[in-house]
Amino acid sequence: MSIHRSSSNEAIKHLVLIIGALIVILPFYVMLSYSMKSPREIETNTGGFFGAQAPMIDEYCVKLGKTPEECTTIPIIFNYTEAFKKAPLLRYLFNGVFVTLSIFLIQALISLPAAYALSKLRWLGRDTVFALVLFSLLIPVHAIALPLYIMLAKVGLVNTYAALIVPWTISVFGIFLMRQFFRTVPDDLIDAARLDGMTEYSIVWRVMLPTAIPALLAFAIFSVVAHWNDYFWPRVVITGNRDLFTPPLGLREFKGDADGSAWGPMMATATIIVTPLIVAFLLAQKKFVEGITLTGMK
Amino acid sequence: MPDALSRYPHQGIAIGLVAPAMVLMVVILFVPILIAFLLSFTSYSLGSEQLNWVGLDNYRKVFSKSTYQKMFSSTLLYVAVVVPVSVGLGLGASLLIHSLKFGQNLYKTIFFLPVMAALLAMAIAWEFALHPTIGIINHTLSAGCESNGWYSFATGSWYGNDVSTSWYGRGCEKGFPLWLGNKDYAMWTIAFIGIWQAFGFNMVLYLAGLSSISPELYHSAEIDGARSAWSRFRLVTWPMLGPTTVFVLTITLIRSFQVFDTVEALTSGGPVKSTYVMMYAIFEKAIKHNLVGIGAAITVVFLSFVMLITLIQRWLVDRRVHYA
Structure with missing residues (x-):
């Protein structure tokens, strides 16, 4: 029963x-x-x-x-x-890859040393800086798009790759995440490296980075998914220069001038844009879920 | 200061390591907030040389003109629909999936797909599905009008309901809604797409929360007399998911306040401003029409909303909420 x-x-x-x-x-x-x-x-x-x-x-x-x-x-x-x-879809795809990878690499380049200093070194002002990092976690970059756009326009950077990349180079979330991770790395490892005569800079890249690969990979997925799919920011800073279009912008323009006969090709474009991440996700589900829900680890 | 030097041997190098991050943080995050705040008191537009101070005029407009009242009401409607429904569905789906004997991973994978896919592309696919004449949804709905059994069930005529008073009966007679083209349906349709996209994310976080609840808690609850599934949920599951819920609520709130892609691509804020959400208003006023002052004022209001929500979340987390 x-x-x-x-x-x-x-x-x-x-x-x-x-x-x-x-x-x-x-x-x-x-x-x-x-x-x-x-x-x-x-x-x-x-x-x-x-x-x-x-x-x-x-x-x-x-x-x-x-x-x-x-x-x-x-x-x-x-x-x-x-x-x-x-439409030059290949060019759009290249732009997407270039922008997404540049953003991630710069984010890693900036956050890893900062995270190391915040977790493993003792210095005056550390608590203040960390408090600032925590405060910045409150600010969604999309919400300050307008002043950022004005600043970029004032220095003549609208409609450049820089405009697509620069606002995302600082990831306070990345700093926060890597700091939490570095705190679990034993101090002995760092002391041994110092005895070997390594400088603090090389400790960051040759000792800390290798231990942080899993966390960094999760962060990479988080960052790449967000920026490959982002439509809002490219829409704001790229106005009409097709050479700089990212894939979502290209699709949007396609939609703008599509008539009935172009629906098939338009959906083919959409499929091409969506497929890479979906396939990657299906192949490495666990890593992806981990990366995307990273924000849940706070 | 030999004393400070010995206590902080890495002072110089540490400053060097955080300096790039600090500089970027100030320039990219703090300065813009300040600029938005300053510009919101001006009638600035890009290309003009001087700043005209207009005091609180922009804010007065934002809080009194009917356009912006529509902006607030459509944003709030979107948030008020998407947040509870996508959190509720995420919780519901995770509970169902967690209790399955097989097939857990399959459902998890499928429900997570919308989180991975570019929202703009999927919004356009939804637009086709919702197309008034050729879309698969209205097509299926009107095909159902031909099927007697389904028709009498959906219109309620099987228990004597008047066909013309039911939503479905009227749809069969006069055609089904235009969805995105009708001001009564547009915001709900946009909200539906928002829910479709967001609930899988919430589900995954809830699944993580569920798997961390120790089975012993359920045992002891049962010994204490919690026999029914509902009382086990109320006494163990829900309180243990408290922290997850606070987090899921906050992140869904912040994200739904920022809804933009679907609105820009599918309705452009219309029809009759019924989907004129805040991010779209900032985009349209300040970037397309170069009315930077107004856009800055909306930005400031928007930022205060978002930061307030996060501060409330932090406060709740610090108090270690368990809804018991």
């Missing part, structure tokens, strides 16, 4: 969770499906998930004077090639 009841309980739980999962997956389904369908299939809501993949003629290609045979293609190939042809 009780076994019977608990298994029907279990079934109800699964039912609820499956309905939830379907709603969660819905936009992913739409995105992937549209990225494979022909314009007609999208407009009439036919073709199932994959579309019929019936041969279609690229009308723009015909207008260029080529024969219809040369211009015949199938929707999935049309959509994905169009995504790269309509």
